Amino acid sequence: DVKVTQSSRYLVKRTGEKVFLECVQDMDHENMFWYRQDPGLGLRLIYFSYDVKMKEKGDIPEGYSVSREKKERFSLILESASTNQTSMYLCASSHLDTGATFYQETQYFGPGTRLLVL
Amino acid sequence: ILNVEQSPQSLHVQEGDSTNFTCSFPSSNFYALHWYRWETAKSPEALFVMTLNGDEKKKGRISATLNTKEGYSYLYIKGSQPEDSATYLCASDGVPGNQFYFGTGTSLTVIP
Numbered sequence: 001d002v003k004v005t006q007s008s009r010y011l012v013k014r015t016g017e018k019v020f021l022e023c024v025q026d027m028d029h030e031n032m033f034w035y036r037q038d039p040g041l042g043l044r045l046i047y048f049s050y051d052v053k054m055k056e057k058g059d060i061p062e063g064y065s066v067s068r069e070k071k072e073r074f075s076l077i078l079e080s081a082s083t084n085q086t087s088m089y090l091c092a093s094s095h096l097d098t099g100a101t102f103y104q105e106t107q108y109f110g111p112g113t114r115l116l117v118l
Numbered sequence: 119i120l121n122v123e124q125s126p127q128s129l130h131v132q133e134g135d136s137t138n139f140t141c142s143f144p145s146s147n148f149y150a151l152h153w154y155r156w157e158t159a160k161s162p163e164a165l166f167v168m169t170l171n172g173d174e175k176k177k178g179r180i181s182a183t184l185n186t187k188e189g190y191s192y193l194y195i196k197g198s199q200p201e202d203s204a205t206y207l208c209a210s211d212g213v214p215g216n217q218f219y220f221g222t223g224t225s226l227t228v229i230p
Contacts, residue, residue, distance in 0.1 A: 004161065033217070035220075040222060042122075042207070042220045042221055042223060045217050045218075048217060058217060059119060090162070105167075106152065106164045106167055107152075107164070107209075107218060108164070109154075109161040109162040109163075110161055111159070111160060111161045
C-alpha cells in the first residue's frame with residue numbers, strides 16, 4: 001500500500017511567517033507534486049520534482065519554493081505567508097516509467113494540509 | 119495548460135439511484151485520463167486510468183468509459199449508496215511523463 005503522509009492536517013499561521021509543509025512517501029517514487037485546492041478552481045499544480053534536487057514550476061509557483069533533498073521527502077515553503085495562500089495543500093507522488101512509453105503512473109495523494117493565514 | 123471540465127458541479131441523488139457525470143478534455147494532445155474519488159477528510163483515491171479510445175473500466179458498482187476522439191469520459195455509479203458520497207475528480211495528462219490537469223470535480227451526495 002502506497003502511503004503519502006503530510007506533516008500537519010491543520011495549520012494556522014500569521015501573515016509574513018515562513019511556513020514549511022512536509023510530505024513523505026514510502027514507495028520510492030521518482031515524482032512528487034504539490035497542489036493547492038480552492039473552491040471552484042480544482043487542483044492546481046504549484047511545483048513538482050522528478051528526482052532528488054530537481055524541481056519544476058507548475059502553474060502557480062509565485063510565492064512558493066520547494067526542496068527535495070531526499071527521494072522520499074518533498075517540502076513546500078511559503079517564504080512569507082499571505083492571506084491569499086489560505087488553502088488546502090495536497091502532496092502527491094507517482095512512479096515514472098522511463099521505458100519506451102515514458103509513462104507517468106497514477107498519482108497517490110496525501111490527506112492534505114488545511115492552511116489558514118491570518 | 120489543458121482545459122479539463124467536469125459537469126455537473128454537484129449532484130444530490132437518492133440511495134439506490136444510478137447516476138453519471140462527465141469529464142471533458144482536449145482530444146488533441148491526449149495521453150491518459152484518470153478518475154479519482156475524494157471523500158471528506160481523506161486522501162483522493164485513484165479509481166481508473168484509461169488510455170485507449172473505447173476503454174471501459176469497472177470497479178464494483180462504478181464504471182467509466184472513454185472517448186478520446188470527441189474528448190470526454192463518463193463515470194457511472196449504479197445503485198448509489200451513502201458511502202459513494204464524495205467529490206469525483208478527473209485529470210488528463212496531455213504529454214506522457216508530464217503533469218496532470220484536473221477538473222474542478224463533481225460533488226456527489228447520496229441521500230439515505
